[in-house]
Amino acid sequence: MELTRQTTVRLIPAAILQPRIRLVDGDRLITGPAFSLSNITEEAASPSEHINVPVEGVIAQRVLYSFEASRQQLNRFNAPGDDGVYYAGTTLPASIAEIQWHLENPAGAPQFDRTRAYRAVLADLRGTFLDLRRADSPALVPDTATSYPEGRRIAKSAREGGWDGIIYPSARHVEGVCLAAFDRRSISSIRLGQMLAFEPYERDGQMRYGYRNIIPQHLVRTQGRSLTL
Template identity: 30%
Template sequence: MKLPVTNIAEPNTVRLIPTGRLKGPILAALVRHQGDLDDLAELESATNDRLIAENAGMPELRREDLIYSRPYRTFINAAFAHTRPGGNRFNSERRGAWYCALEIETSLAEIAFHLTRELINIGRFDNRTDYTELFAGFIGPFHDLRGTAEQTCLDPDPSIGYPAGQALAAELIAQGGNGLLYPSARRPEGTCLVAFHPHLVQDVRPGAIWRLEWAGSPEPTIYKA
């Protein structure tokens, strides 16, 4: 597929992650000495996809593709090593990607949609989750879906949009593409960015904490915590 390419210089794209990921190992308080901590680390490395990828690589994610000496590198690597069953809009379940937005409102709309889907699946709108902003910079050429003819990969229905998006991403990666700019399916006036390669994610740093709260309704209350 022939798509326009835009050279971008975006210093403050924003991604939201659960604040729990910023905390240290929950079992660390139980260990008495370094040997016990080392044993816990070894146990975690056997089941943690990020650590597996960093140590030995994965079928579609080479060890040398990951980041090893950059602040917040674990968050970058985790985005590519941890995937959900069935994948997301522009990545399969075999390799992740870095998703972010140009506006915090867009990131919040995306997160709210996906977490609401999970609550619909369990049939209970009773939840409170805190997310922290992760800002990152991107420089270089990205394929651009904004302003193009209607694309199946942008369909708001994941069962339609995701297979088409994953096929497009595979094609662009094979061509050496960096990623995509595209209109948000959850906030049409917003812009999302997906990066296909870890080294593209620059200058990661944390920002504010946001709370999403559901209290009996599928519409969450969203505010800074």
Template identity: 30%
Template sequence: MSGTADIPVSRVEWKGAVRIIRSAFPPIDLFEDIADPADWPLLISAEQKTNPRIMATIGNLDLVPEGRRVGGNGASYLMAPFTHVSTDRPSRFTDGNYGVLYVGDRFETALFETIHHHARFMARTKEAPGWTSQFREIVMSVDAGLHDLRQLAGELVPALNADSYAASQALAQQLRGAGSDGIAYPSVRHPDGECVALFYPDCASNPLQGRHLDYHWDGQRVDLVRDAGSGSVFRVVNLPSIG
């Protein structure tokens, strides 16, 4: 693999793709409103005159090109990852200076990905065992031409390193700078699962809220997941403890 030009671009069309997010983040009214995204800057300006904290809610809209903004029902789930960014929250394909929308090909993939990151946080902060956090399932469609690492995993091992994001962030920065819409890659946390890292919100559509989920932390790992609606509890298997 000599460079990013050697990475093929594949059309990824997923129905029923899943993203799981913390329930602590409420929808953003502006993105959910029926107003055309082209009118958002004027609406924000008017709202700021009576609500100076509006920008804390909306985030930095300038981080999303005008032509790639999305609005309407559920748009918060697509826009928020791009307007609320921070170098304090880097991830596999960004150092935190720009947003990425991560989506799994199925519920189990999204679940295992989020369980891993939640467990690392819980271990780092030495949280006590118990039912600790609430999450919500977002089901959506993905339709985009993405740089595809799924068949090149053996040659691009550094970008899929389980413990370091250095190579993957460098790769993503190159691809995004060259005009890429995002990356398709094999899930690092769920065998046989696939993920996408989308660089723009319009690469996904039709986001719908699904189940509310509770994660149980046993002091070493997330061992149980509860469907808050039905009360059903499921044991998580085949995940190592976080050391």
């Protein structure tokens, strides 16, 4: 399938994209630069100005670091040590469902257990993608013990066949569609979307994760240069 411009949404841990976020224990700084009210003031803007913002340079590089990070973990279309893959959904709900599954299931990637705050990253994908949306394949079933080995086999064959990636139905969202891009040259027009925080709650004796949309207080413009923090 030839994609000329498919908008995608990927949820990336906010701390990767915005290293100004700090980890503090009491009055001791663990990671990240020190808090600077002057810097925050200079950056202050209305929340709408920080949604769908085009990015380049360092932030874009951090988005594309997904190709490297995916080499370190087990995924549907690549295993540790394989070539990296950029995973994204075609809608925000599909991407949210994928993160929720990883948070709620022991079979999910372990690093998700330590990550709660995410930034939505939009990007356009172009290229020739193997279309599995109507395929009856073991690679698409929810059970990772069955789907991941078959998915990696398909991905290997697709790479060798010159495909730029795979488009497939989400195993976590009923109406969701996901894409796995093999080549960073397929990705363009990277821009930042909203921030989300996933929070645990109990339902029917099981731990589930809901989410909140975040509008950081320091992005809310008030009169003059005074801020609500």
